[in-house]
Amino acid sequence: MRLRGLLPLLACLGAPCAALAEPAAIRSGAMEDEVVARSYVPSPERRVGEVRLVRRGDANIVQTLLYTKLLRRVVGEIRQKELANWPEGPGHADALRYVEALAAAQKQLWGRLLASEPVRDRRQKLWVEFVLTPTASQLAIGAFEMDEEQGEVRVLRRETLAVLEPSRDYVRRNMRLIASDSFHLEGAALSSLLEPLELLRGVAAPPGG
Numbered sequence: 001m002r003l004r005g006l007l008p009l010l011a012c013l014g015a016p017c018a019a020l021a022e023p024a025a026i027r028s029g030a031m032e033d034e035v036v037a038r039s040y041v042p043s044p045e046r047r048v049g050e051v052r053l054v055r056r057g058d059a060n061i062v063q064t065l066l067y068t069k070l071l072r073r074v075v076g077e078i079r080q081k082e083l084a085n086w087p088e089g090p091g092h093a094d095a096l097r098y099v100e101a102l103a104a105a106q107k108q109l110w111g112r113l114l115a116s117e118p119v120r121d122r123r124q125k126l127w128v129e130f131v132l133t134p135t136a137s138q139l140a141i142g143a144f145e146m147d148e149e150q151g152e153v154r155v156l157r158r159e160t161l162a163v164l165e166p167s168r169d170y171v172r173r174n175m176r177l178i179a180s181d182s183f184h185l186e187g188a189a190l191s192s193l194l195e196p197l198e199l200l201r202g203v204a205a206p207p208g209g
Contacts, residue, residue, distance in 0.1 A: 025059040036196040051182035060197040062175040064128040071124040094166035101162045137171035139164040
């Protein structure tokens with residue numbers, strides 16, 4: 001795994017930090033993204049964020065938007081699931097680097113919140129994207145600003161904090177695992193949901209996943 005963004009991120013924890021340059025597949029705009037499905041997580045009643053299935057040019061993306069005051073707890077739960085899905089063996093090192101980058105990003109957002117002037121919305125807002133293109137596989141983590149109208153979240157601005165380049169197999173399989181967990185689907189129902197993301201078709205879950 002190549003790691004573009006984690007060291008700069010760790011160097012500026014708790015302090016203002018310039019946004020990391022985004023690879024083209026991660027660069028997002030409202031006119032570019034086609035959201036083909038969305039699920040609130042962990043449920044509409046206990047919502048801390050949402051998972052979106054997105055097409056952006058030739059990229060297939062599983063995008064997570066977290067907006068919660070309990071971000072540290074949510075990141076801890078993601079860590080538990082991730083390491084359970086990827087025990088020792090292929091993909092474990094990629095999973096470990098992912099959860100470490102995720103925890104570092106959460107700490108940075110918490111530090112910013114503590115240093116900021118009091119605001120009405122104290123939720124920490126973190127995005128994660130697993131990105132697959134015909135020639136590349138990437139994982140990106142960042143912060144965002146949003147507005148919300150009748151429960152509908154619209155991303156206003158994004159900042160990239162870390163970009164990782166895990167193995168293609170890890171990214172493809174993890175995208176299916178995240179979709180399965182977030183949309184509560186398996187088997188044929190999951191395959192039907194993912195049909196618009198052509199690069200994810202026919203990918204089996206890893207052993208124990």
